[in-house]
Amino acid sequence: MAKTNPGRFFEDYRIGQVIDHAVPRTVSGGERALYHALYPARHALYSSDEFARSVGLPSAPLDDLAAFHLVFGKTVPDVSLNAVANLGYAEGRWLKPVYAGDTLRSSSEVIGLKQNSNGKSGVVYVRTRGTNQRGETVLEYCRWVMVRKRDLDAPAPETVLPDLKKVLAPEDLVIPEGLDFSNYDFTLAGETHRWGDYAVGEQIDHVDGVTVEEAEHMLATRLWQNTAKVHFDATQREDGKRLIYGGHVISLARALSFNGLANAQMIVGLNGGAHANPCFAGDTVRVWSEVLDRAETAVPGVGALRLRLVATKGGAPFVLRDAEGKYLPDVLLDLDYWALIPR
Amino acid sequence: MAKTNPGRFFEDYRIGQVIDHAVPRTVSGGERALYHALYPARHALYSSDEFARSVGLPSAPLDDLAAFHLVFGKTVPDVSLNAVANLGYAEGRWLKPVYAGDTLRSSSEVIGLKQNSNGKSGVVYVRTRGTNQRGETVLEYCRWVMVRKRDLDAPAPETVLPDLKKVLAPEDLVIPEGLDFSNYDFTLAGETHRWGDYAVGEQIDHVDGVTVEEAEHMLATRLWQNTAKVHFDATQREDGKRLIYGGHVISLARALSFNGLANAQMIVGLNGGAHANPCFAGDTVRVWSEVLDRAETAVPGVGALRLRLVATKGGAPFVLRDAEGKYLPDVLLDLDYWALIPR
Amino acid sequence: MAKTNPGRFFEDYRIGQVIDHAVPRTVSGGERALYHALYPARHALYSSDEFARSVGLPSAPLDDLAAFHLVFGKTVPDVSLNAVANLGYAEGRWLKPVYAGDTLRSSSEVIGLKQNSNGKSGVVYVRTRGTNQRGETVLEYCRWVMVRKRDLDAPAPETVLPDLKKVLAPEDLVIPEGLDFSNYDFTLAGETHRWGDYAVGEQIDHVDGVTVEEAEHMLATRLWQNTAKVHFDATQREDGKRLIYGGHVISLARALSFNGLANAQMIVGLNGGAHANPCFAGDTVRVWSEVLDRAETAVPGVGALRLRLVATKGGAPFVLRDAEGKYLPDVLLDLDYWALIPR
Structure with missing residues (x-):
């Protein structure tokens, strides 16, 4: 039991805390093909290297939402394993296209905390960044989730609500x-x-x-x-x-x-x-x-x-x-x- | 409503008309892997780059039928969205193997038209060509489909039956x-x-x-x-x-x-x-x-x-x-x- | 009927016989992506080329078990098509990582035979080797299966039990x-x-x-x-x-x-x-x-x-x-x- 990840609870988060999420991932034409098999995706810029070149890009990037899911997926074990609800997103920006061969990792900064009035859970706000193998941020977004407390007697943190x-x-x-x-x-x-x-x-x-x-x-x-x-x-x-x-x-x-x-x-x-x-x-x-x-x-x-x-x-x-x-x-x-x- | 594609109806086709189909597509090892996961495909020439080289090809091509489906899929929004039935194929020829990295597009020429005696639909014959990024035709085939009329009062076109x-x-x-x-x-x-x-x-x-x-x-x-x-x-x-x-x-x-x-x-x-x-x-x-x-x-x-x-x-x-x-x-x-x- | 593979029966195996299995296979990023879609695989060394490089490998290899399945799959038409039961594995060793672009083939040597006392089937022991395009063995393992006899009157072979x-x-x-x-x-x-x-x-x-x-x-x-x-x-x-x-x-x-x-x-x-x-x-x-x-x-x-x-x-x-x-x-x-x- 001690070896498995129990996930973080509400009282485990601190304002300003930065969590580097595990398991970097390299993408290839395989992820692109699977994305096209899983969804009826047809936007030409993501379907054809030639089309992408005709609009000034080096090749067809990985679908923007595939990049989002990749970055998001890494945050789950650290942010939402004990989440009761996924409450919202804000300030999501795609900063660099992701190409076959790129390796992505994610980190999240805690930017807001508010314990619920029932004392059993609270809302955690994070700003998550996905970066590639050159350290360039490819994507960032804010997300807030309701997370359970492990110890109901843990003191409530000072409420900080980010200005989103x-x-x-x-x-x-x-x-x-x-x-x-x-x-x-x-x-x-x-x-x-x-x-x-x-x-x-x-x-x-x-x-x-x-x-x-x-x-x-x-x-x-x-x-x-x-x-x-x-x-x-x-x-x-x-x-x-x-x-x-x-x-x-x-x-x-x-x-x-x-x-x-x-x-x-x-x-x-x-x-x-x-x-x-x-x-x-x-x-x-x-x-x-x-x-x-x-x-x-x-x-x-x-x-x-x-x-x-x-x-x-x-x-x-x-x-x-x-x-x-x-x-x-x-x-x-x-x-x-x-x-x-x-x- | 005006923005979505309603598809072509029988009276929208003209003999000699050439339709360039949308959404070119680049293939990679991802499509090959998916083809092998979706079908019990085992022909060695498509499974192994080494085997393909031993018979004179540069590497294992994309399966011939995968190339066919790729070229065919692009024609659906233009040819068969309002089709009642897919009636037949003829003169299908594979002209160049398709390799990882190739980008395919399709175009179809209307080569035959025959309104049905009920006046509600007609048969459209097209010759479809798939081409790669060098403009080489990789595949061509004829196909005929029964397509509904939008306007039952639209005049019947002169009947042209291709000699296939x-x-x-x-x-x-x-x-x-x-x-x-x-x-x-x-x-x-x-x-x-x-x-x-x-x-x-x-x-x-x-x-x-x-x-x-x-x-x-x-x-x-x-x-x-x-x-x-x-x-x-x-x-x-x-x-x-x-x-x-x-x-x-x-x-x-x-x-x-x-x-x-x-x-x-x-x-x-x-x-x-x-x-x-x-x-x-x-x-x-x-x-x-x-x-x-x-x-x-x-x-x-x-x-x-x-x-x-x-x-x-x-x-x-x-x-x-x-x-x-x-x-x-x-x-x-x-x-x-x-x-x-x-x- | 004569053209299809009926598989080998117990009396078709001989000690020392080497069977070269059909259909070599080249792997790519497509197989890696599919492996990650099919299983909740997260080991970093197989997920990220960068992580693999940080521990001294040229890039992320194909998952060890994917390599095993690839080598194993080729043996099925020759070893287990008429098998009643898959009885065991031993001495499995991974000898070289498998990388995108590698082409694998398999061969098996019969190392043990024992007819069952009922005379209807017997146990076949094989040592299977997977090799890459450079002829290097990437994987080897022993496996024994119970295989039916075609002809119940075929004489029992001398029992040979490998020392595993x-x-x-x-x-x-x-x-x-x-x-x-x-x-x-x-x-x-x-x-x-x-x-x-x-x-x-x-x-x-x-x-x-x-x-x-x-x-x-x-x-x-x-x-x-x-x-x-x-x-x-x-x-x-x-x-x-x-x-x-x-x-x-x-x-x-x-x-x-x-x-x-x-x-x-x-x-x-x-x-x-x-x-x-x-x-x-x-x-x-x-x-x-x-x-x-x-x-x-x-x-x-x-x-x-x-x-x-x-x-x-x-x-x-x-x-x-x-x-x-x-x-x-x-x-x-x-x-x-x-x-x-x-x-």
């Missing part, structure tokens, strides 16, 4: 070095819609659906070395169901949004996100998007769209909450992100 | 540059049977069977970026079943035929094929082959076999049709192809 | 060239426990569990080109169940043992193993370990642990056999191996 942006400003977004959409091939990308073709408030029903299988979400979740028991062990819940990793729903939703957002190529900012309801094998996932904002970027020809991406397991598109403001029971995911698109 | 070969002649087959079976290692390949050991009319029961799972066919179909809803979305059919992509059955059947045809290494011609009945998860697929013809090729030591490959989900081998000439209900696939084998 | 070591001595273990743990990063590896922290007799409950799916074990077993029908064809058994390849359970168990044995990085010896009971889809696999021995090695800083690894599908940890010495019905695997760990 509700939405990243366009100038916070980092455009990958060299990115140039002046030779962008809309035919190969699959759609003709440019930045200017999307209006704020516009809603898109992405039409397609995928019925999820146990083997698929477990393959995906393991690939990112996420060790949370509830995703793999059917004896963990009374109903015998395995809870699907929220990130699996995020990737599935993003891939399904290709149909209507084929040119929203790169995710560069994550403003926030809620896993509104749990997803289980057998659910048929559909998605819709809403254009929340549009912005120019420092690079001519490269525009940014702020998008809401909603995944559901039933119900009509474009409805999100009930009269009291609660997410409808069929809503799985409500994500707010920035993507780059040719102007 | 029932069977490719041996001189139509392209032998990969450098292929040389003079150092072919029959022990490593797994069987001793050469070209001369197969007689026209000979039938082979390949003995092995595979019971198909939902997760497997969806992983495979997604890997080739085939977006047809019926393969992924269990709510598309009244019976709640997901229709398995016909190409999944083709690859499964070909891989199972290794046991008895281990030396029929490379597929170079597709004469025709019928998806006789739908395949669903839970079906146990078995296959049998019949030698339809034998031919010499321009390369000494390289022979060609014309083979019928039949996949079933039950029933006895070697029976295909009922008294009225209709495929028996357990027959899934009837494929007619040319393969290269050492003489 | 019950346990490999520490000096039998081969330490990979260049391995040096002096810069070993325990934080990145995930645990602080060194060789000296493990006591002989110590038992570890690895806590985590995985509920197994049909698609997963079939993907894994196919990836290693293992062709045994019972793993794939649900019509082979009266109960309609597919028997899970014992090697799938071995890899799953080893990966689950990370939690408590994160630094037991490399498997270098297989002393023995028993597949105590069959595993089927739906079983939730858990594991426990026992430290059987500790040894120094010729390389300073590199220690060896002899470990028992037990996989179960229920029941309490640390209990293995009933009062009569029979494995308990929930025990799936009892494996005895040597692993390298920093001192």
Whole structure:
């Protein structure tokens, strides 16, 4: 027993503490192929080295969300093994594309703590950074989770709430070095819609659906070395169901949004996100998007769209909450992100 | 709604029209590994770089059928999104092997149109070409599908029926540059049977069977970026079943035929094929082959076999049709192809 | 029928016979990615090229057990197609790490034969060697299986029982060239426990569990080109169940043992193993370990642990056999191996 990792409890975190997470990981064409087998991913920049070169990158990067899952997975044994709930994300920024051959590691800094009034748990805020083998930060994001206390008598820490942006400003977004959409091939990308073709408030029903299988979400979740028991062990819940990793729903939703957002190529900012309801094998996932904002970027020809991406397991598109403001029971995911698109 | 692809309807096609399909794709060792995980593929030339070199190729190519699925998948959003039925294939030729690092794209030319007498749909014939990053055609084939009309009042086009070969002649087959079976290692390949050991009319029961799972066919179909809803979305059919992509059955059947045809290494011609009945998860697929013809090729030591490959989900081998000439209900696939084998 | 492989029967084996197995296989990053998707594998040396370099290797090797499955899979059509039971392993040694780009083949020498008293079957002992493209042996192990006779009247061969070591001595273990743990990063590896922290007799409950799916074990077993029908064809058994390849359970168990044995990085010896009971889809696999021995090695800083690894599908940890010495019905695997760990 003494040899296995019991995970950290609420009273084990301190403001300013930096946790270097274990198990660095090298990616290759294998991870890219698996990502395309697990999700209906079709964004050309991630599918074709030639297309990536035509827009100024050295080759097709690993999908932005695959990089996110890789960095996130490493934090699970240190941050969320005793978590009761995954409460939110903020200030997610993709800083460098990840390429085949890169090796990623993660570290997290504790930036906020607040014990719950019941004294049994508390909220831990971390800022997580993923770095490559050259020490460059490829990705950073904030996340807060509710974590149980081991010892209910442990004294409550001083409450520190981080000052997190509700939405990243366009100038916070980092455009990958060299990115140039002046030779962008809309035919190969699959759609003709440019930045200017999307209006704020516009809603898109992405039409397609995928019925999820146990083997698929477990393959995906393991690939990112996420060790949370509830995703793999059917004896963990009374109903015998395995809870699907929220990130699996995020990737599935993003891939399904290709149909209507084929040119929203790169995710560069994550403003926030809620896993509104749990997803289980057998659910048929559909998605819709809403254009929340549009912005120019420092690079001519490269525009940014702020998008809401909603995944559901039933119900009509474009409805999100009930009269009291609660997410409808069929809503799985409500994500707010920035993507780059040719102007 | 306006942003998503509604697919083309029968009246949207014109003779001579060339459609450049979206989303080029770079392949790597990841696709090879997945192909071997998804199918019981054992042909040595595709499994081992060393074996491939011993027969004159630079390394093990991507499986011929994986190349086919990759090229085919790209055509789905443009050709078969509103298809009622996939009617046939002809004149399929593999012209260049595909290697790790290659990037493939597809385009299709409309070569035939015939409105159905009911006025509600019509048959579209296309010749599809897959090309690599050097602009070389790696694969071409003809395919015809029945497509719905959007507007029943749209005028019928002039009927044009392409003149397609029932069977490719041996001189139509392209032998990969450098292929040389003079150092072919029959022990490593797994069987001793050469070209001369197969007689026209000979039938082979390949003995092995595979019971198909939902997760497997969806992983495979997604890997080739085939977006047809019926393969992924269990709510598309009244019976709640997901229709398995016909190409999944083709690859499964070909891989199972290794046991008895281990030396029929490379597929170079597709004469025709019928998806006789739908395949669903839970079906146990078995296959049998019949030698339809034998031919010499321009390369000494390289022979060609014309083979019928039949996949079933039950029933006895070697029976295909009922008294009225209709495929028996357990027959899934009837494929007619040319393969290269050492003489 | 004549063209397919009927497999060898007991009377087909001769002492000293060497069988070169078919279908060499080249591995790439694809196999590594799939291994990480199929199993919760987290040992840093196999996950990160950078970590591997920090301990003196050129890059992250293919997981030791993946190499084992690859070599083993090739033997199935020649050794165990007509096997009634897989009886044991001994003298397994990993001699060279396998890297992306390597091509493996296998051959087996018959080292023992003993007809059963019922005259219907016999036990065949083989020593199997896996070699790379440079002809270097990467792995060797002995295995014995019970094989049916084709002709019950075939005369019994002279009984030859090989003299196999019950346990490999520490000096039998081969330490990979260049391995040096002096810069070993325990934080990145995930645990602080060194060789000296493990006591002989110590038992570890690895806590985590995985509920197994049909698609997963079939993907894994196919990836290693293992062709045994019972793993794939649900019509082979009266109960309609597919028997899970014992090697799938071995890899799953080893990966689950990370939690408590994160630094037991490399498997270098297989002393023995028993597949105590069959595993089927739906079983939730858990594991426990026992430290059987500790040894120094010729390389300073590199220690060896002899470990028992037990996989179960229920029941309490640390209990293995009933009062009569029979494995308990929930025990799936009892494996005895040597692993390298920093001192």
